[in-house]
Amino acid sequence: MMESVVVIEEAAEVTDLPPLPGIEKAAELPPLLPLPPDVPPKFDTEQVAPTVYSVISRQGVGTVGKRIPLLANHFKVAVNVPDATFFQYNVTVTSEDKISIESKGIRRKLINRLSQTYSSELGGKSFAYDGERTLCTVGSLPLDKFEFKVLLEESYAKHSTENPGANGKPHEETKRSKRSFQSKTFIVEISFAAKIPLQSIALALDGVESDTNSQDALRVLNIVLRQQAANRGCLLVRQSFFHDDSRNFNDVGGGVTGVRGFHSSFHLTQAGLALNMDTSTTMILKPGPVIDFLLSNQNVREPRNIDWAKAKKMLKNLRVRATHSHQEFKISGLSGKPCIQQLFSMKLRNVDNSNGVQTVDITVFEYFAKHCGIQLTSSAYLPCLDVGKPNRPIYLPLELCSLVSLQRYTKELSPMQRASLVEKSRQKPQERVKIVTNAVGDYCYDDDPVLAACGISIERKMTEVEGRVLETPKLKVGNNGECVPQNGRWSFxxxxxxxxxxxxxxxxxxxxxxxxxxxxxxxxxxxxxxxxxxxxxxxxxxxxxxxxxxxxxxxxxxxxxxxxxxxxxxxxxxxxxxxxxxxxxxxxxxxxxxxxxxxxxxxxxxxxxxxxxxxxxxxxxxxxxxLGGINSLLAIEHSGHLPLVKDTPTMILGMDVSHGSPGRSDIPSIAAVVGSRCWPLISRYRASARTQSSKVEIIDSLYKPLDNGNDDGIVRELFLDFYESSQRRKPTQIIVFRDGVSESQFNQVLNIELNQIIKAYQHLGEVDVPKFTVIVAQKNHHTKLFQANGLENVPPGTVVDTKVTHPRNYDFYMSAHAGMFGTTRPVHYHVLLDEIVAPIHYAHHAAAQMGRFLNFDDLSEASSVTSEGNVPIPELPRLHSNVKSTMFFC
CATH class of the missing domain: 3.40.50.2300 (Response regulator)
Incomplete structure (x- = not known):
C-alpha cells in the first residue's frame, strides 16, 4: 500500500510522495514553441509601491462532508477576574563587579531567593518570570524600580586537596577547607516596563481589539506554565517540559535517549480561552558514565577505538558530575595526554617551613592515587576531561565522571535512531487521551498563585467539537481503470x-x-x-x-x-x-x-x-x-472539470525552508520553491532552491534584479518555465502554499514574500498582477483530534473549522491521512489571502535533497567570519539543464 493524499476541498500534509496526476496522453498538449526574442521583455525600472496586505478574517464555515462528533485536546478556561492587569517589569542581573549574568538557571534561583528574602518590600506579590529579562505580577509592585543584593550559595565546592583546582592544582590547604559552600552576591534590578490588561483577551475573543495586547497577555500566562515546570526541575523546550524520570526514557541508540513529557499552552479559540495540553518528546544525551556514552555514541566496543577528536567536539559544554566529590562541571575540552602522563603543578605546604609553599609536578593519575585514595583503572591511559577555563585547566579522569541527566541532544538523528524514536514514542489515541486528561488534573494549574489572582479555572475534560469528513475522491489509473482509496490509502x-x-x-x-x-x-x-x-x-x-x-x-x-x-x-x-x-x-x-x-x-x-x-x-x-510519466490522476481532473483551474491559467507554488539541526547555527538554511508546470495540470512541478542565512525562515531570494550577476531569483525562472510548458500562457491566478512559519510571521509572508513574487512578475514586463491565494500549513503544533469515544483516530478527510480554531482568522484543521500507527496529527491551515479560490511537501523534499549537495561539516571547519561578523553563505550548485525541469526530488 502506498499512502497518499487525494483531497479536493483543501490541501494536506503528505508523509510519502503521492502518485502524480497528469493527462491521459502527452500528445494532447500542443507542441511548445521556443520563446520569442522579446521574452523576457525589457524591464520596467520604475519603482512601484508594494501593496500592503492584511491577514483576512473568516467569512464563514464549511458545509461539505458528513458531520462527525469529535474531541480535541483543548481544555476550556474560565477567567473570573477579567479586569485584572499584568504589570511587566524588566530584570537585569549582574555580579558585584558588574558582569551580566546570562544563565537562566542562575537567574531563576536568584529570583526565587529574592522573592523569599524581600517579600515584604515587594508587597508579597507572586511572580511570573521567564528566566531571562521579563517578570510579571498581577497588580503593581510598591515601586516602579528596585535594586536588591541577593546572596546565592553555589553548588557544593569543598576547598581542599580533594580535587585539582586551577591549572590542575588542588586548592591550598587552609582553614577555608572546612567550608561546604561558596556564597556569592548578585545585583538584581527590577524596573517597570508596561501594563497588560487581562481584559484584552476577552476583547480579542469579541473581535474588537487587535491581537497585540491579547498576545502579550497570552505570553504572560504561558510564562506561568513554564515557570511552574522550571520550579519542578524540568527540562524546558519552549512550551514543553520534561521530568527526570527514567520511566519516560526510551533509548534510541548512539548514546541518545528520547524523553517523553508534556506541552502546555494557552490559546484564543472560537470557544474562548483554552489550555492546549499534549504529550511531547525531545532528545537528550543518555545520562550515566561518560565512557559508556562515548562507546555508544561512536558505536565502538573498546575505549581504545574512540575517535577523540570527535569525542572532544561532542562533549564540549556538556555537564558532568564528579562521582568522588558530587560536584557538577561544564566540559571545556580534553587533556593533551593520557591521565597517567598528564602533569599539573601542585602547591603544598613545605613541611620544614610552615610559612613556605612547595610546587611539585604530578600526574593526574598519581594525584588521585596519593591524595584521594582512588586507584584509576579504566581511564588511566585515556585523556582526562578538562572542566576549567582556557588558561586554567582542571582535569578529571573519565571514569569518575557521569553525564548529568536532561541535557538536550540537538544534532540530526540517524535513520536508525529516527525509526527507533518513532516506534517507541507513538501513542494510541485512547492512551494519549488518558495521559493528557490526567495531566491537566495532576498539575493543578488552578492553584498557581499568579493564575489564582486572575481567577483562572480550567475544566478537566476535552473540548467537544464537530468535524466534517469529506468524500473520498476517485483516481484514474492506466488501462482506463479507476481506483477508490480506502481509509486514505490505495495500492498499485x-x-x-x-x-x-x-x-x-x-x-x-x-x-x-x-x-x-x-x-x-x-x-x-x-x-x-x-x-x-x-x-x-x-x-x-x-x-x-x-x-x-x-x-x-x-x-x-x-x-x-x-x-x-x-x-x-x-x-x-x-x-x-x-x-x-x-x-x-x-x-x-x-x-x-x-x-x-x-x-x-x-x-x-x-x-x-x-x-x-x-x-x-x-x-x-x-x-x-x-522521467516525466504519470502515475495516476484525480478523476475530476481527468474529466476536465477541476474547479477554478480548468478555464484559468493557474500556477501553484509550494514554499519551504530547511534548517540545519538545532545545534548547528554555522550552516546555511536552504530555501526551496516548487512551481507547477504544464497547465492545466496541477501536479507537475519544477523546483528551485537557494541558500540563505542560518535559521532565517523568511525567503530572501524570491526576487533579485538581473543586474546583480548570474542570479535573478527563484520565482522568475519558475514563471518562465510555467510559460514555456503551458502553451505560452501566463498565470492569471497563483495559489501559494507556505510551510514552516509561525503566526507571528504571517504578515512577513504577505508583505515580504508575496511582494517579492509580485515584483518578479512585474519585472518580466507584466502590468496586470495575478490574483493570489496564500495558505500557510503548520505541522508543528499540538492540537490533536479524536473520535468522540476517545478510542480511535479520526477518519481521513476530517476537517474541523469551529470551536478550536482562531476566533477571527480563516483557519482550519484537516487530517488527510489514516492514522495507521499512533495518533493522527492534523495539519493546521491558515488562509492569509484569498483572491481566488500538496506542493509544500515537494518544496520540503527539494530543500532537503539539495541541502545534501553541500558538505556542511567541511564548510563549517573551512569557513571564516567576515568583517561584519557574519558567516559567508555558500551558493548551491545549479541543477544541470537536463534535469532542472524534472521532479528529481520525488
Whole structure:
C-alpha cells in the first residue's frame, strides 16, 4: 500500500510522495514553441509601491462532508477576574563587579531567593518570570524600580586537596577547607516596563481589539506554565517540559535517549480561552558514565577505538558530575595526554617551613592515587576531561565522571535512531487521551498563585467539537481503470500506471557489498512490465572496487563516475544507484550532486533490505515521475472539470525552508520553491532552491534584479518555465502554499514574500498582477483530534473549522491521512489571502535533497567570519539543464 493524499476541498500534509496526476496522453498538449526574442521583455525600472496586505478574517464555515462528533485536546478556561492587569517589569542581573549574568538557571534561583528574602518590600506579590529579562505580577509592585543584593550559595565546592583546582592544582590547604559552600552576591534590578490588561483577551475573543495586547497577555500566562515546570526541575523546550524520570526514557541508540513529557499552552479559540495540553518528546544525551556514552555514541566496543577528536567536539559544554566529590562541571575540552602522563603543578605546604609553599609536578593519575585514595583503572591511559577555563585547566579522569541527566541532544538523528524514536514514542489515541486528561488534573494549574489572582479555572475534560469528513475522491489509473482509496490509502499492486515512461538505455551502480544487482535489475524489469513500463536490460552493471569502500564519500563517487563514463556509449536515461546503507548515508549527497548538477541525469537511489513486489512498485512510482510519466490522476481532473483551474491559467507554488539541526547555527538554511508546470495540470512541478542565512525562515531570494550577476531569483525562472510548458500562457491566478512559519510571521509572508513574487512578475514586463491565494500549513503544533469515544483516530478527510480554531482568522484543521500507527496529527491551515479560490511537501523534499549537495561539516571547519561578523553563505550548485525541469526530488 502506498499512502497518499487525494483531497479536493483543501490541501494536506503528505508523509510519502503521492502518485502524480497528469493527462491521459502527452500528445494532447500542443507542441511548445521556443520563446520569442522579446521574452523576457525589457524591464520596467520604475519603482512601484508594494501593496500592503492584511491577514483576512473568516467569512464563514464549511458545509461539505458528513458531520462527525469529535474531541480535541483543548481544555476550556474560565477567567473570573477579567479586569485584572499584568504589570511587566524588566530584570537585569549582574555580579558585584558588574558582569551580566546570562544563565537562566542562575537567574531563576536568584529570583526565587529574592522573592523569599524581600517579600515584604515587594508587597508579597507572586511572580511570573521567564528566566531571562521579563517578570510579571498581577497588580503593581510598591515601586516602579528596585535594586536588591541577593546572596546565592553555589553548588557544593569543598576547598581542599580533594580535587585539582586551577591549572590542575588542588586548592591550598587552609582553614577555608572546612567550608561546604561558596556564597556569592548578585545585583538584581527590577524596573517597570508596561501594563497588560487581562481584559484584552476577552476583547480579542469579541473581535474588537487587535491581537497585540491579547498576545502579550497570552505570553504572560504561558510564562506561568513554564515557570511552574522550571520550579519542578524540568527540562524546558519552549512550551514543553520534561521530568527526570527514567520511566519516560526510551533509548534510541548512539548514546541518545528520547524523553517523553508534556506541552502546555494557552490559546484564543472560537470557544474562548483554552489550555492546549499534549504529550511531547525531545532528545537528550543518555545520562550515566561518560565512557559508556562515548562507546555508544561512536558505536565502538573498546575505549581504545574512540575517535577523540570527535569525542572532544561532542562533549564540549556538556555537564558532568564528579562521582568522588558530587560536584557538577561544564566540559571545556580534553587533556593533551593520557591521565597517567598528564602533569599539573601542585602547591603544598613545605613541611620544614610552615610559612613556605612547595610546587611539585604530578600526574593526574598519581594525584588521585596519593591524595584521594582512588586507584584509576579504566581511564588511566585515556585523556582526562578538562572542566576549567582556557588558561586554567582542571582535569578529571573519565571514569569518575557521569553525564548529568536532561541535557538536550540537538544534532540530526540517524535513520536508525529516527525509526527507533518513532516506534517507541507513538501513542494510541485512547492512551494519549488518558495521559493528557490526567495531566491537566495532576498539575493543578488552578492553584498557581499568579493564575489564582486572575481567577483562572480550567475544566478537566476535552473540548467537544464537530468535524466534517469529506468524500473520498476517485483516481484514474492506466488501462482506463479507476481506483477508490480506502481509509486514505490505495495500492498499485494490480494496477497499471496512467502514463508509463520508457527506459531503453540505463545503468546500475552498486556501492553495497550485500546486493545482487543482476537480480535487482531483472526483478525491476519484471515488475515494470506489470505496470506498463517497458524497461530494457541495463546497458552496464558496475560494482564498486572493495578497496575503495574505506575512502571518503566524494572519492568513492568520483571513482564510480569515472568507471561509469568509461563504460557508457551515450547519455543514460536513468542511473539506478544501490547505496551501502539507507539514503541518508554519506554517499547520498555527493552522488545526487554529481548526477543532478554536473552530469544532468535522473537517478534513483535504493537500499533494499528485502526485495519485494511492494518495494519495487514504490521504486517504479518514483522513477516514472522523475522521467516525466504519470502515475495516476484525480478523476475530476481527468474529466476536465477541476474547479477554478480548468478555464484559468493557474500556477501553484509550494514554499519551504530547511534548517540545519538545532545545534548547528554555522550552516546555511536552504530555501526551496516548487512551481507547477504544464497547465492545466496541477501536479507537475519544477523546483528551485537557494541558500540563505542560518535559521532565517523568511525567503530572501524570491526576487533579485538581473543586474546583480548570474542570479535573478527563484520565482522568475519558475514563471518562465510555467510559460514555456503551458502553451505560452501566463498565470492569471497563483495559489501559494507556505510551510514552516509561525503566526507571528504571517504578515512577513504577505508583505515580504508575496511582494517579492509580485515584483518578479512585474519585472518580466507584466502590468496586470495575478490574483493570489496564500495558505500557510503548520505541522508543528499540538492540537490533536479524536473520535468522540476517545478510542480511535479520526477518519481521513476530517476537517474541523469551529470551536478550536482562531476566533477571527480563516483557519482550519484537516487530517488527510489514516492514522495507521499512533495518533493522527492534523495539519493546521491558515488562509492569509484569498483572491481566488500538496506542493509544500515537494518544496520540503527539494530543500532537503539539495541541502545534501553541500558538505556542511567541511564548510563549517573551512569557513571564516567576515568583517561584519557574519558567516559567508555558500551558493548551491545549479541543477544541470537536463534535469532542472524534472521532479528529481520525488
Amino acid at each position: 499492486t494490480k494496477k497499471a500506471l496512467l502514463q508509463p515512461s520508457q527506459i531503453d538505455y540505463w545503468a546500475v551502480v552498486n556501492f553495497s557489498a550485500k546486493c545482487d544487482t543482476s537480480y535487482i535489475s531483472r526483478e525491476l524489469i519484471r515488475c515494470g512490465m506489470s505496470k506498463g513500463i517497458n524497461i530494457e536490460r541495463p546497458y552496464t552493471l558496475i560494482e564498486e572496487d572493495p578497496q575503495l569502500r574505506r575512502s571518503d564519500p566524494v572519492t568513492r563517487v568520483e571513482n564510480m563516475f569515472e568507471l561509469l563514463i568509461s563504460k557508457l556509449t551515450k547519455e543514460p536515461k536513468l542511473i539506478l544507484c544501490v547505496l551501502p546503507e539507507r539514503k541518508n548515508c554519506d554517499i547520498y549527497g555527493p552522488w545526487k550532486k554529481k548526477c543532478l548538477s554536473e552530469f544532468g541525469v535522473v537517478t534513483q537511489c535504493i537500499c533494499p533490505v528485502k526485495i519485494t513486489d511492494q518495494y519495487l512498485n514504490n521504486v517504479l512510482l518514483k522513477i516514472n515521475s522523475k
